[in-house]
Each structure stands twice: as structure tokens, then as C-alpha cells.
Amino acid sequence: MVELLWLLLPVAALSGWMAGRRSRGGGQGHGSRLHGEYFQGLNYLLNEQPDKAIEVFMRMVEVDSDTVETHLALGNLFRRRGEVDRAIRIHQNLIARPSLSREQRTYALLELGEDYLRAGLLDRAESLFTEVVELDAHVEPALRSLLDIYQQEKEWGKAIEVASRLESVSGEKLSPMIAQFLCEQAELARASGEINQAGQLLRHALSVHPGCVRASILQGDVERSVANYRAAIPAYQRVADQDVEYLPEVLQPLRECFEALDRRQDFIAYLESIQNRYQGVSVLLLLTEQILHEHGEEAAASHLIRQLHRRPSVRGLNRLIELNLAGHGGSGMSEMEVLRDLFSELLRDKPVYSCRQCGFCARTLHWHCPSCRSWASIRPIQGVEGE
Numbered sequence: 001m002v003e004l005l006w007l008l009l010p011v012a013a014l015s016g017w018m019a020g021r022r023s024r025g026g027g028q029g030h031g032s033r034l035h036g037e038y039f040q041g042l043n044y045l046l047n048e049q050p051d052k053a054i055e056v057f058m059r060m061v062e063v064d065s066d067t068v069e070t071h072l073a074l075g076n077l078f079r080r081r082g083e084v085d086r087a088i089r090i091h092q093n094l095i096a097r098p099s100l101s102r103e104q105r106t107y108a109l110l111e112l113g114e115d116y117l118r119a120g121l122l123d124r125a126e127s128l129f130t131e132v133v134e135l136d137a138h139v140e141p142a143l144r145s146l147l148d149i150y151q152q153e154k155e156w157g158k159a160i161e162v163a164s165r166l167e168s169v170s171g172e173k174l175s176p177m178i179a180q181f182l183c184e185q186a187e188l189a190r191a192s193g194e195i196n197q198a199g200q201l202l203r204h205a206l207s208v209h210p211g212c213v214r215a216s217i218l219q220g221d222v223e224r225s226v227a228n229y230r231a232a233i234p235a236y237q238r239v240a241d242q243d244v245e246y247l248p249e250v251l252q253p254l255r256e257c258f259e260a261l262d263r264r265q266d267f268i269a270y271l272e273s274i275q276n277r278y279q280g281v282s283v284l285l286l287l288t289e290q291i292l293h294e295h296g297e298e299a300a301a302s303h304l305i306r307q308l309h310r311r312p313s314v315r316g317l318n319r320l321i322e323l324n325l326a327g328h329g330g331s332g333m334s335e336m337e338v339l340r341d342l343f344s345e346l347l348r349d350k351p352v353y354s355c356r357q358c359g360f361c362a363r364t365l366h367w368h369c370p371s372c373r374s375w376a377s378i379r380p381i382q383g384v385e386g387e
């Protein structure tokens with residue numbers, strides 16, 4: 001039925017428009033009736049009855065095609081229903097009208113930009129949103145959409161520019177996001193061998209958002225890659241102050257740095273000092289390794305048992321079984337072997353990270369959630385089955 005109405009629209013619109021032109025200046029009652037229908041349409045929308053809403057709006061368009069708001073509502077409705085072609089036609093039609101006020105025209109441009117964005121026509125959407133920003137009306141939604149486009153296109157320089165502008169227009173704190181864009185640029189610089197440039201971008205990221213864990217990890221990685229371990233260590237250690245839940249990410253690289261400098265004891269001292277602040281199993285496992293190294297399997301196993309009583313952990317238990325097997329030379333322990341295999345199996349497919357925003361689970365750390373596209377929302381999973 002909506003299809004049929006759509007076919008009738010051009011005819012109805014034309015005759016309605018002419019009628020509207022002729023009757024301009026009169027008809028108070030006409031306007032208020034339209035008003036009533038408009039709210040009726042809105043009501044249907046709010047009650048999630050889009051078919052009925054479309055019916056009402058189409059009727060209004062037939063009566064008076066000069067009703068810009070109705071066109072805008074209809075276009076928006078089509079877009080939300082996924083009928084982007086129709087939305088585009090409505091908005092293009094609207095923009096072509098010479099009678100539009102500046103405000104109405106800018107709003108229609110914004111809506112058409114949203115249609116293009118939805119249709120994946122990013123270039124066209126970008127130029128419309130840029131035009132809207134230049135017209136200095138509806139700047140905030142236009143900037144938000146531009147920010148979305150530049151992230152999709154991985155144009156980090158433009159994304160930084162737009163985010164800074166949006167921050168000053170909306171008052172919203174976007175510095176954590178801007179720091180992520182700078183980290184993206186730093187990763188690109190590093191990949192093309194521009195180490196100094198990468199270092200500069202990371203310092204910039206940390207000055208924009210001092211809590212940026214990713215910038216610290218990357219700084220450590222960059223320094224470690226050029227064997228500058230002395231500089232890498234404080235960069236990695238900073239993560240514990242920024243957000244201690246990310247500590248497991250830097251433990252292995254930190255260990256490598258300390259070992260490269262022949263400072264193994266300093267690493268152990270660091271682990272012991274951090275233990276009170278961080279309850280995760282990664283630190284416990286590394287300390288257990290150290291005890292194993294110095295005092296053998298039995299001491300390591302009894303330390304592990306003591307700690308696991310306080311905070312149970314699947315990974316800790318798995319390590320305990322391995323230690324027990326090793327302590328008995330692996331013989332006559334078939335039950336233990338079964339358990340070990342079971343745990344290994346269990347841990348192999350377990351996600352290690354999850355998104356705090358949408359619950360997306362992953363085996364590797366993403367800084368940009370592939371599912372909900374939030375930044376730095378994916379974190380190591382805590383608790384018995386995780387850290």
C-alpha cells in the first residue's frame with residue numbers, strides 16, 4: 001500500500017503544492033488541522049507503528065506539499081526503515097525548492113547527508129556535512145557525522161581536527177578519543193619505520209590524555225624495538241598507574257626489558273611491589289616461576305596453593321596441576337594428566353578480552369571495538385576464568 005502511495009506522491013505533491021501556493025496567507029484552520037495530523041503521525045511513530053505514521057504523513061503531503069516538516073519527517077522515517085533511496089529522493093526534492101528558508105535548507109542538507117552515510121556513499125555525505133558546518137547551522141550533528149566518516153575511512157588527521165572542533169562546540173570531553181587517533185597515527189609511523197615521528201605522536205597523545213594506556217604501551221614497544229630498554233621500562237610501568245587492569249599486557253615485555261639489562265631481581269621486586277595493587281593471576285604466575293627457578297617445584301606449588309585459596313583462578317589451577325605433574329616426574333598421575341588436558345582445552349577457546357560497552361569477546365586486544373566501535377572499551381576479563 002505504501003508502494004502505491006509513493007507512486008501517487010509526485011502527482012499529489014504537485015497539485016498540493018499549487019493549492020498551497022494559491023491559498024497562502026489565508027487558511028488558519030487548514031494549518032492547525034495539519035498540525036493535528038502531524039502530531040497524530042508522531043504519535044504513531046512513538047508507538048512504533050511506522051506504517052500508520054507513513055500513511056498520515058503521506059496524506060499531509062497530498063494536502064499541502066509545502067509542509068517542509070512533513071517532508072523531513074517522512075524522509076527520516078524512510079531512512080530509519082532502511083528505504084534510503086526514497087529518503088534521498090525526498091530530501092533532494094526538498095533542497096531543490098527555491099522557497100526554503102536558510103534554516104530549512106541546511107536541515108535538509110544535513111538529512112540528505114545522513115541518507116548518503118546510511119547508503120555508504122561516504123564521499124557525498126562528507127561534502128554535504130562539510131557544507132552544513134560552513135553554513136554555521138546544525139554544526140554539532142554535522143561534526144558528529146563527519147567524525148564517524150573519518151573514523152570509517154581511517155583519516156586520523158581529519159578525525160582529530162573534527163573531534164577538537166566538536167569538543168569546543170558541544171563541551172563534551174573527547175580527549176581520550178583524540179589520543180586514540182594519535183596512537184593510530186603513531187602505529188602507522190612506526191610501521192613505516194619513522195620511529196621519531198611515532199615517538200612524537202605518542203608524547204602528544206599523552207599530553208592530550210595522560211591516562212592513555214595505549215600510548216604508554218606503544219611508547220614501550222617503540223623503545224624496546226630500538227633496544228632502548230631503559231626508556232621502555234618506565235613507559236610500560238606507567239600502565240599500572242593509568243589503569244591497572246591492563247597490567248597483564250605489559251608484563252612479558254617488561255620482563256624482556258629487565259632481562260636484557262640483566263636486572264632480573266629488579267623485575268621480581270617490581271612484581272612483589274605491584275602484588276598488593278593488582279589481584280590478577282598473571283603477576284602470581286610470574287612470581288611462581290621465580291620461586292620454581294630458585295627453590296624448586298614443591299615450594300612453587302605450595303606458594304601457588306596458598307594464593308589460590310585467597311583468589312581462585314582457572315589458569316592458576318592449571319599451573320598447579322602442571323607443577324604437581326612435574327614434581328612427580330609425570331609418572332603414575334594419569335588423573336592429573338586428564339585434568340591438565342581438560343583445563344588446557346577449556347582455556348584454549350576462552351576469550352581473554354571483552355567489551356564493556358557491548359559485550360563483544362575476543363582473544364586479542366582491540367583498541368577500537370569491531371562490534372560497537374567504541375574506543376578503549378575492550379579490556380582483559382577479570383575473575384576466576386580470566387585474570
Ligand SMILES: [Zn+2]
Binds near residue numbers: 355359371373
Ligand atoms: Zn563493543
